[in-house]
Amino acid sequence: MGISAAELEKAMAGVEAFNLRSSEAVKTLPPFRLGKFLIEVSSFHRGLVSNGTAIPEHQHPNYEFSFCSEGMFTAFCDELKVVCSPDNKNIFFLPPATLHRKTHAKADYIHAASMVLMINGVDEAGQQLIPRFQEYVLKKKCTFRLTPNLESIFSEIRHQAEHHTFLSRDVIASLIQSFLTLFFQQNFASLMEPAPVPESSPEAISRRCRIADIKLSVVTRMNAKTSLKDFEGIFKLSGRHLNRIFKKETGQSLMHYYLLLKLKNAQNLLSDTDIPVSEIANSLHFKSAAYFSMFFRKHCHCSPSEYRAIHHPSGR
Template identity: 30%
Template structure:
């Protein structure tokens, strides 16, 4: 990790900083936000020898990087740009996004923050799906304010390295991580989705995706009137169009999406089964359990602890 740090005193300094930051990341409690939970995976400095290339790769977590020394070029399938220490912005890469880094003729030092997100409720799952789109809208380049850079300087101050204060580093790290996410993605700290409307219904070109987006916007709506009002057609006609394109009725698709959210929360969150049933607007745990068992062949508890594997919802959806 430290191979690009030369001479030896620079290597030693960054090695000590990274050791402190690693211990801080390991012990850090997740940030519990209204819709999502943010877990710091890794934070630290990376030294790279001149003229190196990190070939195309991807990883299962979000990555935020900034250049501390030298110059780097970033490439993804959608964009490319160069950055150096004077740019003062973070490059944001969503999970499982292929990207490549190329470095200049001088030594380069990167600062990287890796984190994971998990939903706390169905709206949180929608927000997680939306986050890559938010990053694309900002061209994967996020510019924080001065306060964030002040906290950043505290993370690698010589005094901190010499003292080796784990508790102080942990405090700075938590403050920095929270401030970084608040500056770069304030939507994560809200208690509702950003104020954006589902895609416009384009009858000729995108009608099926528009119907899906409308349902995904709130999977708990059972009344057919909202979707009829939105698209100006009867439920019967919309169902005929949707089923011809997907093989599912609108009702079956809504059940499938609700099952997907339930499974995600059961396996990917710490919410109790009671909390999950409430967020999905079931009247009781018994109603949620009956719904889940009907379509997945096991109870929510069995699915969570892995003693049974739920079947594909599509196989058990009712005929309409």
């Protein structure tokens, strides 16, 4: 039995929402460093392709990786053949200027996600890392894994896009960065760090995955009232231990990271909307508007109203 018109309409609406919100988020995401690499995200989008569709041979000027959440696609590149489906959880990761083609099958409509990246980097001697990076990608036959942690982050991006709130843009931007951070740590740790052996060990990767999980948990709770005790319950760890492992990896405590994300969201709301300061304080779960103003002044050296007067397009 094929997909109904109502199901197709719902699927298309989900794809459109994802692409719209993701595009907005990518515009706010500046280039960021992952170890020795400098990453710039050009796009992150989903596609809905009918069964049997063949995309002819083509190439991209930047890196691209794709994976499939429903149905299946097969990518052909030189002598490589990479099959991506929800069952094998493969990611097809392709260097720039590489000719390839794709075919789609196994469902009425194939759901695929693709991200386009610009990547640069140099090692300690000032030598370009990119030739070694591309060599490593090709050695892996352009095939990587969509791990459960990556899949969880992608699912949360979809959820944020389809259940849009005024925080969604910044949440999605943070999730995209978390997705890439985890992907690089899992697959390219030996190229990212000066000491490849310990940094690419299973223990190091497990530790980084845990930090990515914690960051994801923080980001997805930005519009809820959350305390350190809530995170203790989520991760079954004491607040002291959570803060210690988080600070070791990031240089800041868990709650400091949480409050700085709140501050960033507050700045966006002040500059991009006309929502009253008291409502912003309430939506971000500060205990009072006065406490919010005091917190904001401490970190931004001006009041919320003064910040809005400077950064809001209307100057008010």
